[in-house]
Amino acid sequence: MTPSRINGLFASTEARLAVICIVVFVAMALLSPDRFLSVQNLTSMAFQFPEFAILALAMTLTMLTGGIDLSVVGIANLSAIVAATILTQLAGPAATGADAALWLGLSMVATMAVGLAAGLFNGIAIAVFGLPPILATLGSGLIFTGIAVALTGGSAVMGFPAAAAWLGNGLILGIPVPLVLFAVLAAGLSFILTRTGFGLKVQMFGANPLAARFAAVNVTSVLIRVYLMSGMFAAIAGMVVMSRANSAKADYGSSYLLLAVLIAVLGGVNPYGGYGRVIGVVLAVLAMQFLSSGLNMMQVSNFARELIWGTLLIFVMLINTRPNLRLWARKRTGPAPNS
């Protein structure tokens, strides 16, 4: 390959990520070929990552506006607990057939309602009252978690009808349901961002909130819709976690918050807003999952994975910014976004 073609290959953040993703996959496949490439490992990976990947999608959306949603895990747990309460109190573990399906459907509707209400709360705090997103969602996240604790007294809610396990553990045409869910949500988000007026407004607002107001964009409505969607995504992630764990608890997935931020940034989303692509985030998720599964095969401890994730984040950040380090420096001195 000629130098210029190599440069071209590494021109965009997403292209670099794709290369990283492939390199990680190939490396893991070479290091432990029979186990990493086994059907069992591949399916287990497909069941594992969607729950935090969906949270990363929510994070991506809010970061595009120059905001952030630190309440996603709180929303996920709260909505899962509401769903779990319906499934245990109203349906009970013995429910089967149409009965179970009905309750499952109802619990999903309730989950979404909780997610939307939480998102609306965030959206109003940010868009109407002008709170900085990082603080608004930090506070609201504590409140959502707090409500979840107050509802359950801090203990796990369990005893669902067997049907509830389908969402987290079932297969559609041989594909794990969580993976299908994630794929649908990722494709949907990508479509919304690139092919709808709303999506373009989200990116334009992130690039320059003041100019968006001067261009007669309904800024309040765009922001509220962004946090509504984020809440909804979080609620879906909550359902998946609940179904996979076969229980719901106020402190599940607490490590997912920083992980979701990490994946979004790794995926090339500009945390100051205005740039980010879903494909980048998907590649970042896959790279992370290949890496952790591979390391798992090699008996590397769970904690080493955390170390490697952090290293990967800083490494990717370095190669992303090195060519235009001065641009970043200038950006950092510019007017502070939204705070």
Next chain:
Amino acid sequence: MAAPRFPFALRHHEFCMASPADPTPLIVLDGITKTYSGITALADAGLTIAAGEAVCLAGENGSGKSTLIKILAGVEQPDSGQIRISGVAQGALNPRLSAAAGIMVIFQDFSLFPNLSVAENIAFSIELGQRRKLFSAARVRDVAQRALARVGVDIDPDAAVETLSVAHKQLVAICRALASDARLIIMDEPTTALTEREVRALLDIIRRLKADGVAVLFVSHKLAEVLEVCEKVVVLRNGRKVAEGPAHTFDAATLTRYMTGRDVAEQPPDPLDPAAPVLMNVQGLSKQGAFDDVSFDLHAGEVLGISGLLGSGRTALAKALFGLVAPESGQITLAGRAVPLGDPLAAATAGVGYVPEDRLTEGLFLTQSIVRNVAIGRLDAHGRGGLLDLAGMWGEAADWLRKLSVKAPRIEAPVRSLSGGNQQRVVLARWLARGPRVLVLNGPSVGVDVGSKADIHGIIRDLSAQGLGVIVISDDLPELLATCHRILVMKAGRITDELTGGQTSETDLAHRLAS
């Protein structure tokens, strides 16, 4: 005053006494050439400044004047040429050497710290320069008070800078330069954000500084205001010095000719059809502290100017017409229908367009593509059942960019790659694509070079010929006279005069604005 640290500073006091006739000039730049990756920013440019002298450096955007400031400040090094300070030839200057020689640049944003006190802002650089480790509020206050007294202004040294007016911030920046033993103060566009009275006060202070032996270099493309305190004018064009001479031999017209290299003769607007119907009616619009009981009519095809000094309420009024500012009382009707107040989206839907004053922060999404910058105005119109018709969006944007002759290599390039004039046309295209009935242009040619300015005036003329109502808000008097059928003069939030475009002279308008 601080102990001298460099050889040439030893003779500092001599220079304080020096008159502009002193044989050894303070600064001599000779044959300065600077290229950036093959593009020549400065070619054989020269500049001489004597102690106690005020010099105007004029030039359009891209003429090389910013590069010249950077070379003086030691931020950039010239490729060739000579720099002499007080007769001593300098090797490579760097920011520290340049500051030690008493060359202080006051940038347009003043480079102050909003969170620190006036005293600290003034004294910070000398405290740093003296390599102090400990901080003494008393000493800092002392330094600041002496600098404030030297300028002769009364600002509370303990006030936080963020609470000051723009004019006071500028004075703090001047005091900071003085406290650091400035011998040459370079002021970048010093008058753009000041009201008429504040400009007068600034000029008085400049006279005091000159009497004190401090030289001043004004860098601006709007120089008429400072000509009276200047001894000399230097005009740059395309990196070369094209004119130099005593200030009294220049006026606005000759400056423009030197800056652009051509005569830009502007025709007054075509007369308005007397039967043109009223398009927009503004009745009793008031907002406390901004504007009071403003009423006027705008006819179809009319270009209406609204002028006033800074602080007259013209900008708040402009924003109120587009819903960016919510008036407390009054009414705006467009074609017989009331326009909801304080809601930009409703104003836009009713047919009002607004081109903001500060293109870079209010008008453009710099990192986004040109197409998106145009299309953001009417994204909803490109929806096809929730889906965006991307091809249609592109086509329309390309169409408008062509109509306004925007020179862009690729329309998917980020908008920041365009020149000022082309960027302004992108914002115009955004609104024209919406098919507005009234277009509010706030400072339509601020920061646009003279050539593009004439083109933008041509666009305004075409729009009015098509029956649009255009409101031009500006303090650029020739611009108002060249484009407007009628000019309203605002003072302290009220409309005080109404002038007919073709029958007013620039001096008359200036007089009415200031009186």
Next chain:
Amino acid sequence: MKIDFTRNETLVALIILGFCVIATISDPGFLSMATLTDLMRGGIVMGIFAVAALLVLLSGGIDVSFTAVAAFAMYTTALMLNTWAPGVPWWAAFAVAMAVGALLGAINGIFIAFFGLPTLIVTLGTLSVFRGFMLAFVGSKQITTLPEGMREFGRMMMIRGTNPDGSFYSLHWAFAATVLVVVATWFLLHRTMLGRSIFAVGGSEESARRIGVNVRGVQFFVYVYVGVLAGLAGVIHASMARVANPFDLVGLELSVIAAVVLGGARLAGGYGTLTGTLLGVALIVLVRNSLIVIGIPNTWQSIAVGVLILIGTGVPAWQAKRAAARAA
């Protein structure tokens, strides 16, 4: 004296006052030495963390890794001393922990000051790196037998006393460390050029660069200083708990930042006071310790903290928004 109700300090002080009044009404025993020493004890580690977080916010950055630095310093210090020098006095243990903290802080500093990476992302990354490295390669089991010096420090009490009801109260000497940190940081911020430069960089990085502030040096210093404080907080935490649990501390970071912001520090940099920070910490600790006294069950703790954050940031945000609309 004029009371400025737009300041966060005033708002937080009033909430604390209100809290105490209600608590005293519902339980007259609330106003006691025991409550005060509990409050002070609860504020020791959080106070040091909060001072560290304040410094970063002042410089215009944000640091979420300091808890991981603290845990790392605490755990490795205990392990190293147990292995090589179990008998050293407590101040040697402190010095080791602070040195480890400085080293980790320097890693943050290099990426932020010299590579110019965004602070949130760097510290998010190093949070995982430090924690992951410790748990994977240093150890993940609790150290229940601390080195002699740390055990000795754990027993050092400044005040001991008996309540009227016969129960004991005490105040640990670690509280003096927190006071020392506050005083030293106050001196740094208000009496040294370095401290003023931190404010300058936070107020406007570009202006600071233009007038000759060594911006990189200042930023690097800030992260090293934060590392030192985190190391100190870590070793104090372990000494007082009499166990070095590598899973402790991490997870506190957002509450600490919340306390600092509650006290009026702005995320954009350049604004914030030690008084406000300490009030913020006091309020959070008060809510954690004594919510039950004013009749709110303890399970409601995080709701209360969340509501406080929303009020503490919402009131100034709303006022700023209204002022902007008025000024037009």
